[in-house]
Amino acid sequence: MESVSGAARVRRHEDVKSAARVLEVLELLGAEGARLSLADMASTLAVPKSSLHAVLRTMESRRWVETDPSGTLYSLGLKALLTGTAYLESDDLAGIAGPVLDLLAEETGEAVHLGRLDDTDVVYLAKRESRHALRMYSAVGRRLPAHATALGKAILSQYDAAEIQRRLNWPLPALTPSTVTDPDELLAQLADARKRGWAQDEGESSVDIRCVAVPLGTGHGGGDAISCSAPRSRMDDARLSEIAVHVTEAAHSLRTLLRRLGEH
Amino acid sequence: MESVSGAARVRRHEDVKSAARVLEVLELLGAEGARLSLADMASTLAVPKSSLHAVLRTMESRRWVETDPSGTLYSLGLKALLTGTAYLESDDLAGIAGPVLDLLAEETGEAVHLGRLDDTDVVYLAKRESRHALRMYSAVGRRLPAHATALGKAILSQYDAAEIQRRLNWPLPALTPSTVTDPDELLAQLADARKRGWAQDEGESSVDIRCVAVPLGTGHGGGDAISCSAPRSRMDDARLSEIAVHVTEAAHSLRTLLRRLGEH
DNA sequence: CAACGACATTCGGTCTTCTGAACGCATCGG
DNA sequence: CCGATGCGTTCAGAAGACCGAATGTCGTTG
Incomplete structure (x- = not known):
């Protein structure tokens, strides 16, 4: 690590990158009520396609997002239903x-x-x-x-x-x-x-x-x-x-x- | 974890760790309708406290989880409401x-x-x-x-x-x-x-x-x-x-x- | 009042993820 | 029929997250 050279002593609390991206994907899909392609989301969120791909695969395997029959358009998955109602109940x-x-x-x-x-x-x-x-x-x-x-x-x-x-x-x-x-x-x-x-x-x-x-x-x-x-x-x-x-x-x-x- | 020297040839598609953890936290908080401490969640999910801490801080700064006035109990945040209704609309x-x-x-x-x-x-x-x-x-x-x-x-x-x-x-x-x-x-x-x-x-x-x-x-x-x-x-x-x-x-x-x- | 317990939080070395550039695979238009 | 364009997907080097142990902080207990 190059932390030697003078600057950046502050150690600000930064986000965990892929954790933040999961939330951004959920917010994007939730706000648009939309079906979006990986490339769309990558450009909207300013994230490399390859990175987003791995995140989406993780989300898909847990049913937080679903894909089209064609497999190219993502939308929110069934698990996403859980949180909204749970928030209201808690x-x-x-x-x-x-x-x-x-x-x-x-x-x-x-x-x-x-x-x-x-x-x-x-x-x-x-x-x-x-x-x-x-x-x-x-x-x-x-x-x-x-x-x-x-x-x-x-x-x-x-x-x-x-x-x-x-x-x-x-x-x-x-x-x-x-x-x-x-x-x-x-x-x-x-x-x-x-x-x-x-x-x-x-x-x-x-x-x-x-x-x-x-x-x-x-x-x-x-x-x-x-x-x-x-x-x-x-x-x-x-x-x-x-x-x-x-x-x-x-x-x-x-x-x-x-x-x-x-x-x- | 114990890095076993030499094995792991297969390169199976693995989850992005902290992405999966975000979803696990949401599911846990959603299922229990609960207010849970960091330590509780860490032991339930079998994740080190320090790792979960960073993930929760990311989720909190984006209002996907909230804490008690005391700051020790986590529950779902306002952003969690978005996904549930959006799923139904899409x-x-x-x-x-x-x-x-x-x-x-x-x-x-x-x-x-x-x-x-x-x-x-x-x-x-x-x-x-x-x-x-x-x-x-x-x-x-x-x-x-x-x-x-x-x-x-x-x-x-x-x-x-x-x-x-x-x-x-x-x-x-x-x-x-x-x-x-x-x-x-x-x-x-x-x-x-x-x-x-x-x-x-x-x-x-x-x-x-x-x-x-x-x-x-x-x-x-x-x-x-x-x-x-x-x-x-x-x-x-x-x-x-x-x-x-x-x-x-x-x-x-x-x-x-x-x-x-x-x-x- | 001091020592305890339970909890969140910090820290640096190691190992994982991230990423840009490649690829494969369709679909489309000439 | 072929090149062009769009997509998802893969890969190895680079960058950053992860984790165990230590510390800080609160409320509680002997």
Whole structure:
């Protein structure tokens, strides 16, 4: 080893290369919902084909990825199903939130979400549909930029301006024409939300969808929130205020349940 | 390890060690639904602590695992949520099965499942509750031994005796007193199921639950099936036959839809 | 209060994996 | 029919991970 010559005394903690690559492959296949070739992934991840080949063979033999009949396109394997549901089961909040979300969905008749901050995104942990629960799990696990959703803004409103600057990835991407991308505007909205106790989204993530969200606290290194969303046609300002009360009450119940759980 | 001087001519395709370990950690944390210490995992997986430490640090920095406030107990992280739902979205069958399962659940009023064979287990891909859809996703991703479920027996009935011997892990574990563990008995039941077109489960995975399942084909290296289950009190022999007809029809619809999809 | 135990963490030498450039094998177009 | 392009796959040298033993750190116990 050439460690003699002067530099690099610092010994920063580095990642285990192929461990990181396994996770990157899973994230890539998960994000795209995709079937990708080895060469595609290699160029996307900037990893040599030959190295990725060995990693994929390992993943395939354990059924974490599957290949086409043709053998050239990879997608997620059956084992990948295990972790998602296990995460929800091992999580205290997701475990106890069910009944509270059901109640909120019944009171409001609209879509209800439980979300958690992960870096700059909000991840849906649970969902209740406004009416019938078709393909309910399709949204769980999905992520949206925090600044473009009521959930994300509710969570961010619990931090001060400096922390918010640090947590977001500037410049902010716009999902719709209404998405707030101006730093000052966003900080002002978050200050409002903090004062008021709830955040809102005016078609900033999906056109014509209004949404109200209330934060639950700053656990897990990120933070959680619950929300209620509906099309503009069913949600005028009066209804929005009314729904905000229901969501706030639900959030209060959840915080109480969580605290009890923490005390054993 | 002891490097045996001179041997190892064969150069078999071996796994990438730390890639395999990442997957083993995910499977361990996923299966136990657990919070485990580094030392626990190291001894369970038979891996040196120091090696596992580096792998876990990599996984933690990417939020695939999280630690306690105390920092000593690991559990699955937020990123783990991504893969499970993405698998379901990328899968043709899971994608189109929704409406068919809904119909079947409505016709029968009972719990409906879509399952897939993975080694010796059946994995639930989708579920419809008999009445209200509370905590619906809790079962998706869960696994049960194939020989103890109607779903598993339906799938296995599509293979011949030799293939069944090969696919199962003998001796068969018993989940309830009724679980079939005798090879001849199981093969006889599977032969019946093949002839009849549907398999059944008489409290073999859960006491007092009867279940009817119909296979969908042998794709994905395993095979798929759908089922309908109910407590014995709501399912006498007459009702069971009646339900078997509904399940068979639903399976027929699904096979047709799948075939169309294959032809573009 | 000190010694213990259980745990995560560090460290350097050895052995493994990683990698760029080669190959084999299809598919496609001229 | 042949060359070109794309893919997955292999290989030996180079680079980095792996592991046992030692250390650091916490909470608990004698």
